[in-house]
Amino acid sequence: MTTQKSFTTDNDLLSSSLENDVLVIRQKQHIKTLTQDINAIYSFYEYQESILSSKSYKAMVMFACPDKDEYIEYSMFLSKALLAKNDNLLIDRLTNAVNHLIRTLSRFNGITVYAGRGTVSMFHLNLGLAYDYRIVADDTVFENAGAGIGMITKGSGYFLPRLLGVRKATEVLQWKTFYAEDALDLGLIDRIVPVSKLEEETMQFVAANLEASVSTLLGIRKLFKCDPKELQRSLELEDRLIKERLQSPDFRKTFGEYCIKTFGWDIETLGRGQLRVQ
Numbered sequence: 244m245t246t247q248k249s250f251t252t253d254n255d256l257l258s259s260s261l262e263n264d265v266l267v268i269r270q271k272q273h274i275k276t277l278t279q280d281i282n283a284i285y286s287f288y289e290y291q292e293s294i295l296s297s298k299s300y301k302a303m304v305m306f307a308c309p310d311k312d313e314y315i316e317y318s319m320f321l322s323k324a325l326l327a328k329n330d331n332l333l334i335d336r337l338t339n340a341v342n343h344l345i346r347t348l349s350r351f352n353g354i355t356v357y358a359g360r361g362t363v364s365m366f367h368l369n370l371g372l373a374y375d376y377r378i379v380a381d382d383t384v385f386e387n388a389g390a391g392i393g394m395i396t397k398g399s400g401y402f403l404p405r406l407l408g409v410r411k412a413t414e415v416l417q418w419k420t421f422y423a424e425d426a427l428d429l430g431l432i433d434r435i436v437p438v439s440k441l442e443e444e445t446m447q448f449v450a451a452n453l454e455a456s457v458s459t460l461l462g463i464r465k466l467f468k469c470d471p472k473e474l475q476r477s478l479e480l481e482d483r484l485i486k487e488r489l490q491s492p493d494f495r496k497t498f499g500e501y502c503i504k505t506f507g508w509d510i511e512t513l514g515r516g517q518l519r520v521q
Contacts, residue, residue: 252290256283265449266294266303273310274344274370275320278336287340291347302354302449305374306442309361310386315513317364317388318502322514325495331486338485341370341397342478348373349469354452358445360438362386365416368431369398372406375468376452377431378445380438383423390419392501394488401477406430 252259256276259268277284294303310316324333348355357371360380365387371377389396396416404412407429415421415429426432436444488494499510506513 254286256287261300263450264301264453265446266300267306268304269306270308272308273316274340275337277340278333281336284336284340288343291343295347295350300353301453302356303351304356304358304445304449306445307357307359307363307367310364310367311362313362313364313386314388315506318506319513321489321498322502322510324489325510326514334486334489338397338482344370345373345398345478346474349471349474354449356445356449358441359383360441364388365396366398369396369403372398372402372431376433376448378434378436378441378448379423379426379432380441381423381435382438385421385426387416387419390417392498395481395484397481397485400481401474
């Protein structure tokens with residue numbers, strides 16, 4: 244597959260452009276939308292490879308879009324996965340896309356910054372941990388939709404325990420909701436800024452770090468942040484645990500009762516929609 248020569252793009256998932264030696268990516272939709280179309284996943288992989296191959300910029304910033312109603316969105320996705328004729332196809336597409344993204348970030352030879360606002364799912368927080376820095380707006384609320392149904396969140400196993408230790412990470416992964424100030428106290432994010440100044444202050448933060456010794460930062464990052472083999476092992480273990488939980492005899496019953504109690508809808512109702520598996 245030919246790698247795109249240009250990393251500037253604008254599609255349903257994201258847009259990106261080069262701004263003063265910084266690759267700025269603005270997310271439009273949740274990455275799980277890629278599960279609807281295998282061609283969109285391939286394009287996503289090509290885009291990531293173009294990011295890695297380019298030497299036209301010194302840093303990358305991701306401005307993530309807020310999650311909508313995370314609990315119902317997550318439950319709708321699981322319902323669709325449970326009802327899909329091709330067992331695990333939606334889950335496989337999502338986990339493969341996430342694994343590819345996290346591995347890409349681990350290989351990126353520049354400063355990476357994640358910027359979030361509004362409702363941030365544990366899923367997106369876990370992706371944010373793969374970046375060097377995390378900045379969020381003061382309206383940020385973190386939600387863990389999987390905590391109430393015994394489902395681990397993709398991306399939980401590698402960076403979180405390295406930042407918090409296993410004991411504290413285990414505790415945090417059972418929280419259903421926490422706030423920006425909690426995340427800052429834990430060291431999961433680096434800065435809280437006013438929501439109206441998120442982009443401005445994030446770009447200023449990146450510029451200040453580019454003026455510092457980038458080579459020192461990258462050396463420290465490679466030394467401490469990521470063991471490629473251990474990262475791959477952790478990602479594969481997550482995939483297996485998620486599938487095992489989804490396929491376990493009691494999950495459909497437990498999840499069905501949760502949907503009725505929480506939303507007043509059963510799995511079949513939640514799973515209806517325009518999602519088309521190709």
